[in-house]
Amino acid sequence: QLQLQESGPGLVKPSETLSLTCTVSGGSISSSSYYWGWIRQPPGKGLEWIGSIYYSGSTYYNPSLKSRVTISVDTSKNQFSLKLSSVTAADTAVYYCASIPATVFSVDYWGQGTLVTVSS
Amino acid sequence: SSELTQDPAVSVALGQTVRITCQGDSLRSYYASWYQQKPGQAPVLVIYGKNNRPSGIPDRFSGSSSGNTASLTITGAQAEDEADYYCNSRDSSGNHLFGGGTKLTVL
Numbered sequence: 001q002l003q004l005q006e007s008g009p010g011l012v013k014p015s016e017t018l019s020l021t022c023t024v025s026g027g028s029i030s031s032s033s034y035y036w037g038w039i040r041q042p043p044g045k046g047l048e049w050i051g052s053i054y055y056s057g058s059t060y061y062n063p064s065l066k067s068r069v070t071i072s073v074d075t076s077k078n079q080f081s082l083k084l085s086s087v088t089a090a091d092t093a094v095y096y097c098a099s100i101p102a103t104v105f106s107v108d109y110w111g112q113g114t115l116v117t118v119s120s
Numbered sequence: 121s122s123e124l125t126q127d128p129a130v131s132v133a134l135g136q137t138v139r140i141t142c143q144g145d146s147l148r149s150y151y152a153s154w155y156q157q158k159p160g161q162a163p164v165l166v167i168y169g170k171n172n173r174p175s176g177i178p179d180r181f182s183g184s185s186s187g188n189t190a191s192l193t194i195t196g197a198q199a200e201d202e203a204d205y206y207c208n209s210r211d212s213s214g215n216h217l218f219g220g221g222t223k224l225t226v227l
Contacts (some may be wrong), residue, residue: 046206046221047157047221049215049218052216059214060216087198094125096163100216105209106165106169106171107155110164112162118152
């Protein structure tokens with residue numbers, strides 16, 4: 001069973017870059033069976049897809065965030081990462097990392113989530 | 121359009137059946153997945169594919185689809201089913217979409 005754990009700063013200043021890492025255990029991030037994704041949820045609001053990456057390096061980004069988002073994979077550490085640039089208060093949210101089986105395109109495992117607040 | 125639309129809130133009497141719906145053009149081509157989220161917790165997958173339940177999900181949860189509408193049905197709703205429910209699908213570009221969520225109240 002996969003386990004995912006987010007890590008990174010809980011507070012980011014406006015205009016700076018938000019950086020989070022997801023550590024995967026119980027499976028290989030190099031597996032062709034999975035995509036790896038990031039999803040966020042502003043306080044009191046719904047879920048928003050940020051993007052995902054396949055083991056081959058192919059990336060898929062939410063068009064509304066595409067200009068500010070980069071998702072990458074570090075196979076040596078079994079981790080994948082999110083960078084979101086030029087953040088504003090609207091980027092304050094709980095950020096989840098997730099695993100998506102390539103055959104069903106559903107999120108089967110979620111990290112516990114980490115709250116990132118954008119404030120000076 | 122690349123959007124999924126859900127009713128904001130639905131209520132059901134304890135033990136009765138409730139249907140939560142999700143509408144969107146992408147659902148004509150791709151199945152919806154459904155997630156349950158309780159306060160302070162990460163979402164949990166309850167239905168995926170045509171009508172599949174992950175291990176541990178009670179069989180009172182079922183899914184169906186017709187045209188541009190996907191449905192999650194809870195047959196014999198329990199108090200512990202009170203939660204937010206989100207539908208999720210994909211578009212032709214490989215991007216994921218989420219519905220706005222439905223708050224289910226069990227009376």
